[in-house]
Every structure is written in structure tokens, then in C-alpha cells.
Amino acid sequence: MTDASSRAAELLKEHRDSIDRLDAVLVYTLAERFKHTQAVGRLKAEHALPPSDPLRESQQIERLQRMALDADLDPEFAKNFLNFIIGEVIQHHKKHQS
Numbered sequence: 587m588t589d590a591s592s593r594a595a596e597l598l599k600e601h602r603d604s605i606d607r608l609d610a611v612l613v614y615t616l617a618e619r620f621k622h623t624q625a626v627g628r629l630k631a632e633h634a635l636p637p638s639d640p641l642r643e644s645q646q647i648e649r650l651q652r653m654a655l656d657a658d659l660d661p662e663f664a665k666n667f668l669n670f671i672i673g674e675v676i677q678h679h680k681k682h683q684s
């Protein structure tokens with residue numbers, strides 16, 4: 587192995603270690619978020635509230651897109667990602683109500 591290729595292998599490993607650490611943060615963060623949304627789902631079912639709240643969603647999307655721009659993340663990606671998670675939450679809420 588040349589010096590350049592062993593340095594590249596070292597850098598690749600460092601990046602992958604960071605990616606693994608950040609993936610763990612994502613999983614634990616998502617799990618914590620779902621714990622809160624499950625509690626919200628129970629509250630909504632107990633009080634006959636609708637599973638989705640479009641006004642709240644548009645506020646969340648707007649806020650997330652502002653943060654994404656600030657963080658140098660594609661705001662369209664951030665929006666799609668949040669919409670995907672919220673879609674999943676709404677399915678869970680609907681199950682609580684049925």
C-alpha cells in the first residue's frame with residue numbers, strides 16, 4: 587500500500603466512524619420523538635381529536651426548512667424527511683383511534 591492509499595483508508599475509516607456515531611444519534615433521536623408522538627396519539631384518541639393537524643405541520647415544515655438552510659442541508663430534503671416521519675405518526679394515530 588502506498589502512503590497515499592493508506593492515508594485514504596485512514597480517512598475513510600474516520601468518516602465511517604463519524605457516520606456510525608451520527609446514525610446512532612438519529613436512531614435514538616427518532617425513538618425519543620416517537621415516544622412523544624405516541625403520547626400525543628393517546629391524548630388525541632382520548633379526546634377525540636383528529637389524527638393530523640395541517641396548520642401545525644406547515645409551521646413545523648417552515649421551521650425545519652429555515653433550520654436546514656442555516657445548517658447547509660437541502661431544505662427540500664428536510665421537508666420530505668419530516669413529511670415522511672409525520673406520515674408515519676399519522677398512521678400510528680389512526681391505529682389508536684380504530
Ligand SMILES: O=C(O)C(=O)C[C@]1(C(=O)O)C=C[C@@H](O)C=C1
Pocket residue numbers: 623626627637638639640642643646671672675676679
Ligand atoms: O403535534 C401533533 O398534533 C402531532 O400529532 C404530532 C405530529 C408530528 O409528528 O410532529 C403528527 C401529526 C400532526 O399532523 C402534526 C404533528
